[in-house]
Amino acid sequence: MGADAGASFLSLEDLRVRFSDTVTIGPVSLAIERGEILALLGPSGSGKTTLLRLLAGFERGDAGRVSIEGEDVTALAPARRRVGMVFQHYALFPHLDVGENVAFGLEGKGEGGRGKGEAVSEALTLVDLAGYERRKVQELSGGQQQRVALARALAPAPRVLLLDEPLSNLDPSLRERTRRELRQLIKRVGITALFVTHEQEEAFDLGDRIAVLNAGQMEQVGTPEDLYERPATLFVGTFVGRANVLRGAAARALGAAEGQVVLARPEQLRFGHAGLSGVVVERRYTGAAAFFLVTTDTGERLEVLAPPDGARVGERVSVGAARVLRFAENGR
Numbered sequence: 001m002g003a004d005a006g007a008s009f010l011s012l013e014d015l016r017v018r019f020s021d022t023v024t025i026g027p028v029s030l031a032i033e034r035g036e037i038l039a040l041l042g043p044s045g046s047g048k049t050t051l052l053r054l055l056a057g058f059e060r061g062d063a064g065r066v067s068i069e070g071e072d073v074t075a076l077a078p079a080r081r082r083v084g085m086v087f088q089h090y091a092l093f094p095h096l097d098v099g100e101n102v103a104f105g106l107e108g109k110g111e112g113g114r115g116k117g118e119a120v121s122e123a124l125t126l127v128d129l130a131g132y133e134r135r136k137v138q139e140l141s142g143g144q145q146q147r148v149a150l151a152r153a154l155a156p157a158p159r160v161l162l163l164d165e166p167l168s169n170l171d172p173s174l175r176e177r178t179r180r181e182l183r184q185l186i187k188r189v190g191i192t193a194l195f196v197t198h199e200q201e202e203a204f205d206l207g208d209r210i211a212v213l214n215a216g217q218m219e220q221v222g223t224p225e226d227l228y229e230r231p232a233t234l235f236v237g238t239f240v241g242r243a244n245v246l247r248g249a250a251a252r253a254l255g256a257a258e259g260q261v262v263l264a265r266p267e268q269l270r271f272g273h274a275g276l277s278g279v280v281v282e283r284r285y286t287g288a289a290a291f292f293l294v295t296t297d298t299g300e301r302l303e304v305l306a307p308p309d310g311a312r313v314g315e316r317v318s319v320g321a322a323r324v325l326r327f328a329e330n331g332r
Contacts, residue, residue: 009034010160010192015054015064025050025216027064037186037193039207041200043239046213048196052162055194057081068159081160084153084191088165090145092137098124098148099133105152123155124148126189142170143178147185154189161186163195167202179205200240212236234331237263242303244269247329250276250300254321263325266291266305273320276300280311294319 016026025047032038040048053059057078066074073081092101102120127147167175183206186193197203203210204224212219220232231237244264251262253276278296290308
């Protein structure tokens with residue numbers, strides 16, 4: 001079960017599904033490279049998990065095509081797609097030990113006897129749980145349980161690995177370390193992976209690229225740098241990272257044309273530059289820098305990232321921009 005067995009190429013062509021007259025996902029088209037980790041990022045209700053289930057075959061779309069390694073799998077049942085799935089709550093069986101949980105992923109795959117035992121052992125070794133076969137699930141930490149679920153998904157040598165909110169059950173203090181470990185593990189196995197998350201930090205840490213979904217539509221696909229520095233839409237610009245959004249006269253004061261919306265990151269704003277006048281109403285110290293909340297004379301509230309001594313609460317300031325992003329009123 002090396003890199004060649006796990007690697008794959010996944011493509012979606014005009015995939016769509018309609019739930020009602022007002023709730024529709026797609027059309028979505030997406031190409032994922034062999035060995036790539038792609039994050040599906042978006043708010044609750046944007047269609048992330050539904051899209052994952054469409055890829056796995058648990059739900060059927062109304063139109064479109066799903067291909068893996070050039071094979072059209074659109075009409076295939078989940079078991080025939082050779083796709084591994086790690087569910088949000090792991091779905092481990094408490095009455096089975098670790099080895100039996102991993103072996104459950106091999107049921108119906110033609111593995112038996114010594115072959116099944118070898119597959120279980122190999123999968124546990126891949127996730128750094130060698131020798132854990134007889135451990136009880138309840139004896140494991142949350143991170144270890146996640147790796148058992150991952151081993152179960154990897155044991156049948158799938159072509160694609162799908163993960164639904166893989167870190168949501170972990171304590172926040174463990175998530176950062178676990179993110180790094182999970183990415184290293186997936187890269188070591190060499191499998192193409194697609195995971196769902198609503199957390200930007202998780203998507204940035206885990207994904208080679210990120211696909212941003214909003215209300216069932218694909219807003220942008222790109223690297224973390226693309227999404228932060230060059231958002232394709234106003235939604236992406238505000239959903240990824242901190243952002244000040246200005247319209248009307250305030251936008252024009254920062255260089256926008258009539259009818260344009262301005263998006264400015266806190267670090268792109270500067271005190272002492274011509275632009276908008278206002279009063280500092282709040283200062284939040286973060287160490288090397290501080291976030292200053294400024295209420296402008298026209299009623300806008302701006303967040304400015306500056307040196308800790310850049311301004312004082314109650315001080316009148318002028319705020320300009322070193323760089324801004326401009327969008328049409330429709331956010332495009």
